[in-house]
Amino acid sequence: MSKFDFAPMPDASGFFGEYGGQIIPPELKVIMDDINDAYEEIRQLPGFQQELAELFADYVGRPSPIFHAARLSEQLGGAQLYLKREDLNHTGAHKINHCLGEALLAKHMGKTKVIAETGAGQHGVALATACALVGIPCEIHMGQVDIEKEHPNVTKMKILGCKLVPVTRGTATLKDAVDSAFEEYLKNPQEYIYAIGSVVGPHPFPKMVRDFQSIIGTEARQQFQNKHNQLPDYVTACVGGGSNAMGMFTAFLDDDGVELVGVEPAGKGLDTKDHSATLTLGKPSELHGMKCYVLETEDGEPMPVHSIASGLDYPGVGPQHSYLKDLGRAQYDSVTDEECLNAFMTLSRVEGIIPALESAHAVAWAMRKAPTLGKDQKILINLSGRGDKDADYVSEKLGL
Ligand SMILES: Cc1ncc(COP(=O)(O)O)c(C=O)c1O
Known part of the structure; x- marks a missing residue:
């Protein structure tokens, strides 16, 4: 239990x-x-x-597959990385x-x-x-x-x-x-x-x-069981408002052995004002009709936030994530714009999969974590979307 x-x-x-x-x-x-x-x-x-x-099934193309990122795992030299391919859905995201x-x-x-x-x-x-x-x-x-x-x-x-x-x-x-x-x-x-x-x-x-998104975790849990006869050790997803993470986490909430990790944007660094790491640096307050963790200015206004990923720059976060953080059932970590860009390019070049900048945050966290774990450990990453929308922006930014 x-x-x-x-x-x-x-x-x-x-x-x-x-x-x-x-x-x-x-x-x-x-x-x-x-x-x-x-x-x-x-x-x-x-x-x-x-x-x-x-x-x-017929319009979105579900179930989305889980792909073993074997080359990237090999390169990192630790845990095995698996991608839940929400990027393959019709319209390109969860x-x-x-x-x-x-x-x-x-x-x-x-x-x-x-x-x-x-x-x-x-x-x-x-x-x-x-x-x-x-x-x-x-x-x-x-x-x-x-x-x-x-x-x-x-x-x-x-x-x-x-x-x-x-x-x-x-x-x-x-x-x-x-x-x-x-x-x-x-x-x-x-x-x-x-x-x-x-x-x-x-x-x-x-x-x-959350209910509509919970299909992600329901499928992933079953797919993982069927293929590996076990559950992943870590399940990770990026967190803006928190829908893809909640959709993935919900099926695993009762599985104590599965660590749930939400990844927030640290933007230009947690020591700057240019981030959007709400659960990491915010505090309980009110925003958009709900109580949740919020990043606020000194006079109590929502902070102007930043992330290289437009879908993550929100000064609030879902109330269930706020609760899971306080309970300790999910951990929330953050990665910078620079780590995100590195993950975006690495996944593209090592696995031939261009991730959304949002999803690249979860990939970046897994790339940081994998080398600290044994080769028998498994990290399941929710690849929430594809990077077509970001391709021009990234290539301009990196001068490709
Ligand atoms: C591909 C992708 N992933 C993640 C997000 C962040 O939203 P949420 O935290 O609700 O999943 C967005 C938002 O636009 C997105 O486009």
Whole structure:
């Protein structure tokens, strides 16, 4: 039996321990409760489960395989590295898993518009894709800085027919995009739905997004058992808001022998202000309708954060990660932009797999850890997305 007592999480009010909840005005709480009721109803319907399972198989291409990165493991001279290939999903990342769920829920609830923010553009592309499939108008808010950096995804969102809203306020990155999208949503929350892009925001989003993403860990655990007749020693994933990590960790929570490691962006260094290592250096506070760890300035405002990976520069983090950190069930470490770039190039050249800059954070952590472990140890890395979107940016930065 596990030494951790995991009652079904979150509780009925959306709390993971002290984190999560609904820190929103009463009018909005009514709307969020409606979404929760609709979600709880729809998830029980065999028809919904079957529709989602078929889309996962025939549209997304699930199950995503696990690949043994044998050459890289050999080079590092320690533990064996395995990659859960979410980068092979339709649209190139894990985000499609929850976007299909959210789009189907929006259709079920009769919503007329789906609104969301995006950082790297992966959530935006995945949501625009799911909305095209389901036939619902979609509006995506994106920081101007990210628009310039993630051009291929911007073009794809336009081709897919969504309305793209550039956000120029603040640092013109992910947090500002969330604020802008939320304002649009508040104009008509009865008719619209805000399809949050990670395991963040008010209840029920951290629960709902986690549930849709948990297919990653469910598959990976089974695949690992079938192939190796054992579980991995370490399971690692990058953490922005935390959806790919939560999707991977959930199936392993009761497996005490499996160490769970979330990897945050240390950016230009933890001793600078240019990072986004929320669980490493933040403290419990409130952001975007939830209680969670937050990076704040001295006057209590969310800190302007930085990461080379646009999908990781968020000053908050999912409430369940906040809880897992306090419990000690998951560890949170960080890697710098430089280590991330090195992992990006190494995985590309040694294994022929170009990872997303976000995912390269988890690869970088594993590359640091592997040489300290024995050759019989196994690290499972969630390769949350592919690096096509980052290729031009990296080649320009490195002068290739
Ligand atoms: C490929 C990829 N991985 C990870 C993330 C970070 O999000 P999360 O922490 O919710 O998985 C993003 C966000 O855009 C992403 O595009």
